[in-house]
Amino acid sequence: MMILFCGLLGVRKRVPTWRLGNASSWMRAHIWLGLMSVPMILFHGGFAMGGTLTQVLMWLLFIVVASGVHGLAVQQFFPRLLTNQVETETIYEQIPHVIEQLADEALQVIESVCGPLAPPSEPVAPPSPEDAAAASRPPARPKAKPAAPKEGSGPLREFYEKRIRDFLAAPRLSTEDLAVPARSKALFAHLRKLIPPELQDAAGRLEEICTERYALETQVRLHHWLHGWLFVHAPLSAALILLTVVHALMSFKY
Known part of the structure; x- marks a missing residue:
């Protein structure tokens, strides 16, 4: 459930009209629940990696959390660096x-x-008949000196x-x-x-x-x-949520 709730942050960003808390509260919950999920899942698995699916889930979790921590650090540091190094920011x-x-x-x-x-010098292609005819015509008005x-x-x-x-x-x-x-x-x-x-x-x-x-x-x-870190964090988070659902269904079945 913690992982599923963390995944809802992306939905919350795409539906800003949701009146379920402000964006900053969702972000804080996303960060803390994401960090807490690591020890919780380690205790849940008895600190054992288990089968192939469990190992994939664990590695995905570690990478997602690590990329999230990296992104959090970048989000805190780089805006100030951008302000200091770029006097006038452009869209x-x-x-x-x-x-x-x-x-x-x-x-x-x-x-x-x-x-x-x-x-700048570029390879010159032979003129087409239309270009040659246009060049032979006198200009409509004289060019400025x-x-x-x-x-x-x-x-x-x-x-x-x-x-x-x-x-x-x-x-x-x-x-x-x-x-x-x-x-x-x-x-x-x-x-x-x-x-x-x-x-x-x-x-x-x-x-x-x-x-x-x-x-x-x-x-x-x-x-x-x-x-750039989002290109790692977002797709792997989606994969983690999907495999978590698969893992839960398999647990209920077997």
């Missing part, structure tokens, strides 16, 4: 869109001082093409120099020595964009740690 589902916006803004900043940039590169913008452009563009385009950051805060700060400090004063603001904004991108990556990692 998790919107993070990919925000990353795209940062990449677009960085491109606008660099093109405003360095002129238009060629897109691109901004001319400012004097001394070469190092800034090279830094963007070699480091920033790939850094902002990467779906996940790993060992890039800009993904290490101290290394990133040193690289931008060196860049500022190579460009004239009128380009310092552009370099500063690019550094801010890279810092925001790193903060988003930090938030993604912490989010995975904060919720």
Whole structure:
């Protein structure tokens, strides 16, 4: 019964209109009953593992309780860590869109001082007849004249093409120099020595964009740690409840 009651927490979360106590009370009961179930079941089985089904049940119980304790510790620690390391938290589902916006803004900043940039090199497929015909037609209206590169913008452009563009385009950051805060700060400090004063603001904004991108990556990692344990705890809890019912039915039958 204790295990079945612990399993009702998932039902309680999906039916918030239930007026059977508040969510925090259910969570406290879930935690304490889950912890108490270990010694209770050990005494119930006489500290013997029994047959195959009993052994499976015992191991499932140990793993479920251990993952729950891990999740409880993570839930207590990581929210504070997230607040300390991420100044402005972004809704998790919107993070990919925000990353795209940062990449677009960085491109606008660099093109405003360095002129238009060629897109990253990709394999070029032969044009189709429709594309060739469209290219041969005159444009409907003349394009705006691109901004001319400012004097001394070469190092800034090279830094963007070699480091920033790939850094902002990467779906996940790993060992890039800009993904290490101290290394990133040193690289931008060196860049500022190579460009004239009128380009310092552009370099500063690019550094801010890279810092925001790193903060988003930090938030993604912490989010995975904060919720990843549920992918172990929830399905194994369901399996534990199911096998507990089977065990009870077999006990009544035999």
